[in-house]
Amino acid sequence: MEPVSTSGVAAFLKFYGMLIVTTLAIAMVATVVLMMRFPRSPQEWAVGLICTVVSSLTGGAFIIVKWGLHEWITDIWGVIALGGFFFVCGLPGWAIVRWTFNFIDGQEGRTIIDVVKELKKAKDDFKN
Structure with missing residues (x-):
């Protein structure tokens, strides 16, 4: 009988390891953002969560692809480091959306x- 291929197991662990780290990073950044800027309503809570998750995924993915950081996925420490990018990119998401909607609300009736x-x-x- 042939032994289990270690390359298959390693690929399995790399994929699911990255998935777990990304999910944890997004959950942590959503918790931090929602606890620091407590939502005023259930709608604002949902918007904050959605914006944080989207900015975390898109910003983190952009950084990883832009600078070719895929090669860091060789061990758990590289995967954890990439998770930090997902965390940091999620922080400004809700703030940017909140500023935008506050500006739009201020322009009501104009x-x-x-x-x-x-x-x-x-x-x-701004230029001056």
Whole structure:
């Protein structure tokens, strides 16, 4: 009888190890964000969770692909390091969405021309 292939087991552990680390990183960042900026309503809680998960996955994946960090998936320490990227990228997700919606709420009842003028003014103020 032939022994179990170690390369198959290693590939299995690498895939599921990365899946577990990514899931844990996302769960931790969602917990941190939702505890630091406690939601005011159930809708805000859902938006915060969705934005944190999406920014964590997309930002972490972008960093890993952009700088070719796939090669770190050789042992558990490399996988844990990649999980840190998922964690860090999830932190600003909810804040960016919250700022955007606060700006939109502040423009309620104004015309698009007024909004564009205000954006241009803010851009000019930022340059100076």
